[in-house]
Amino acid sequence: MSNTEKIYKTQGIILRHYPLGETDYILSLFTPNRGKVRAIVKGARKLKSRIGGHVEPVMLTSFLLTKGHNLDLINQAECVDSFRIIREDLTKLSKALYILDLVDAITNESQSNNDVYLLLLDTLKNLTNDKNDNLIPYFQIKLLGSSGFMPELYQCVNCGKEIVMNAHRFCPDRGGVICDSCNPFNVRILSLSLTSLKVLRFFQRSDYSHVSILNIDGDTNKELQDLLYALLFSAIGKELKSYRFINDVAEETVDSLKGV
Ligand SMILES: [Zn+2]
CATH class of the missing domain: 2.40.50.140 (Nucleic acid-binding proteins)
Structure with missing residues (x-):
């Protein structure tokens, strides 16, 4: 050379x-x-x-x-x-560091992945004028998809049968929804509300311009956050310190608002 x-x-x-x-x-x-x-x-x-x-x-x-x-x-x-606007705002910065940490953890060196690059760049640009809490869950589901860990949201990850709404749960270790009849040994199974399942499906097939205008209630947002983190944890195989940081900053912001 x-x-x-x-x-x-x-x-x-x-x-x-x-x-x-x-x-x-x-x-x-x-x-x-x-x-x-x-x-x-x-x-x-x-x-x-x-x-x-x-x-x-x-x-x-x-x-x-x-x-x-x-x-x-x-x-x-x-x-x-x-990205000065992000770097000067602690809440935005904590979200950005979590986003960067996820990309660092889920990707391997020297493996070209232009989809992840464009997703990362778009997400940072969207974060500069972010007005709601949809960006992080949206980024997470798209990152899983672009990295080869697309969650299965339509068929049972154990028996392959089409999921019947309200007769479903979620299995992060197998990467998707699981039907009420299946109970595989030694895997975590989480409940998943119907609203959260619909939101996940919508996020999976939509652009952020459509996702950003969706109003999602606090409980659903929390459920999505926990569930997507469980999926990412299964894909990555380790905890991320920045996940705790993002939650600490969010709690402090809520506390300081209550104190006003
Ligand atoms: Zn099944």
């Missing part, structure tokens, strides 16, 4: 950064054509670093990189969209 072949240009959304040594970062980026890329950015933590302001999580940045053996090396970075 010649030097020119080793150098490549890409835009990427910064999922997270890890400190490396005294002054460097390892970045986890999500790119349109190369999927998740891990790369070193040297000197980014120095006070006078010019590159440091372009490599913060959430940012969409344009990079010039050199392909490395394990990690690539970032030669240049220029922020394209800092």
Whole structure:
């Protein structure tokens, strides 16, 4: 491989950064054509670093990189969209960090997935002027679909029969709805309200422009959130700290509103 072949240009959304040594970062980026890329950015933590302001999580940045053996090396970075509105609002930021964390956890390195890239970019753009709580559940169901874990919402995941409304439950370990007759051994089975099932089906087949105008009551939203997290937990196989953070921030916001 010649030097020119080793150098490549890409835009990427910064999922997270890890400190490396005294002054460097390892970045986890999500790119349109190369999927998740891990790369070193040297000197980014120095006070006078010019590159440091372009490599913060959430940012969409344009990079010039050199392909490395394990990690690539970032030669240049220029922020394209800092998503300032998100980064200056704790509630939006907690949602964005959860979104980024999910993408980081569910995707493998160097596997191109343009659907996930576009979903991530659209979701961050929608988050800047988000007015309701539908964005996160919508993102979760679409991310599951784009990553190969599309939930089954029409046929029993155990016997394959078409689900009869109100004679259904949900099995996150098997990735979908389960009928009342099936009771497989050693898997979690959760209740699922009819409203939540209808909302999930609507989210699965719709664009966000239609989803964003839907009014969903608080109980249904909570049920969807728990259920989608259970599905993601099954797909990813580990807890995410940012999930607790997003809930802590939401509870604090409710508490502070009550105190006014
Ligand atoms: Zn069944």
